[in-house]
Amino acid sequence: MLTFYLAKGTVAVAVAILLEELGVPHHRRIVDFATEGQRSPDYLSLNPKGRVPAIATEDGVLTETGAILAYLAEAHGSAFLPDDLVTRAHVREVMFYLASTMHVAHAHKMRGARWADRPESWQDMAAKVPDTMADCCRYLEDALAFAPFAVGAEPTIADFYLFAVVRWAEGDGVTLTDTPRLSEWFEMMSERPSVRKLITEGEVL
Ligand SMILES: N[C@@H](CCC(=O)N[C@@H](CS)C(=O)NCC(=O)O)C(=O)O
Missing domain, CATH: 3.40.30.10 (Glutaredoxin)
Known part of the structure; x- marks a missing residue:
């Protein structure tokens, strides 16, 4: 097991x-x-x-x-992977973006010591998090299909990854209602029986 x-x-x-x-x-x-x-x-x-x-x-x-x-x-x-080659590539596109950009933006709030030694540098990094996370949410708002799922009509693994990361947005100082499509998708995902x-x-x- x-x-x-x-x-x-x-x-x-x-x-x-x-x-x-x-x-x-x-x-x-x-x-x-x-x-x-x-x-x-x-x-x-x-x-x-x-x-x-x-x-x-x-x-x-x-x-x-x-x-x-x-x-x-x-x-x-x-399961949770589209058959279509291009749509499946979009699933990976979302996941790579989350791993390389949005998760890293979030980590600047609590994990500044990964990148700098001085506490004032950590504070500076943490202060930037509301902006960088809001930028990420705006990018997702414009880029994703939300039809109603991230890349199309069916839920994919990208939705589950996205849900885990977008959950951090409010705590990072982002007002999710500023990105209504993302916000509506988040509410829908929150109601899934698994969640x-x-x-x-x-x-x-
Ligand atoms: N790229 C990795 C990142 C994993 C990661 O950074 N996880 C965080 C929790 S969200 C962690 O374990 N942090 C512990 C630490 O930094 O000490 C992945 O997506 O699995």
Whole structure:
């Protein structure tokens, strides 16, 4: 059985949603950020990057949200992946954007020490987060189909990844109602049974 390593409210939420949607039996292991569990020797031996999510499969450990989502989707008959080549490329386009740009923008709020040594530099980085996250939301507002899902009529793994990241926007000082299409999509995703279940359980969301 899969073992899924996560911390509450992190990007690992995307994987948690997909596991629920697919009904994949798995063990959950909560990595306790409060005690720096992500940097414990045990966890680093599993994922040397010291990040979540990670999954341990019978074929080894996988990390990176987008890679895990694609692996799980493909392992289950390409569920939540469009058949059409170009639409599937748009799914990856969204996920790469989230990994390379929007998640990194968000990380500047709490993780400035990754990039700079001086506390005043961290403050400067954190102060920029409402702007950079708002820019990301505006980009998504204009670029995505929202028809009603991110890339078309059916939900894809890009929706689950996007949900995990857009959840951070309000806390990062962004008013989601400024981007009405994104906001409406977010409300719709919040009502999915998988998401409601995770909220009710309270361990992941
Ligand atoms: N590119 C990675 C980023 C993972 C990542 O940075 N996760 C954060 C939580 S949202 C984390 O584990 N942070 C712990 C730390 O920085 O110590 C992915 O998408 O899986």
